[in-house]
Amino acid sequence: MRLSRSLAPVTVALALVLTLPYDALPHARASAGKPPAPSRFGASCRTTVQGSHVVTYCHNPYVDTDRVRLHIECARWWDIDTDSVPVDAGPAMTVRLTGRCWKEIGSVWVSHQKAR
Known part of the structure; x- marks a missing residue:
């Protein structure tokens, strides 16, 4: 019981x-409660520095358009740092970005922004 x-x-x-x-x-x-998996985004960029000139090729293998921009910081304090005009890299598209300093290059980087 x-x-x-x-x-x-x-x-x-x-x-x-x-x-x-x-x-x-x-x-x-x-x-x-888990967030969704992040979508793939961003062009892969290959940069070449020769003396005071910079050339960058960015290829976007993804569906979303990537707005890329080249930033150059010059080594000399009196040399003007430059930022390129934003360029849209569409799906399966390769774009070329160029820039230069008067003398030596200090550092170079590419920024990415999702185009709307």
């Missing part, structure tokens, strides 16, 4: 869990 009374709450709890919809279960809530 005692054994059947202790099984009654367990049986009721099991019946309730089995009748719950899938979304109400704990594992369904945990997976629903």
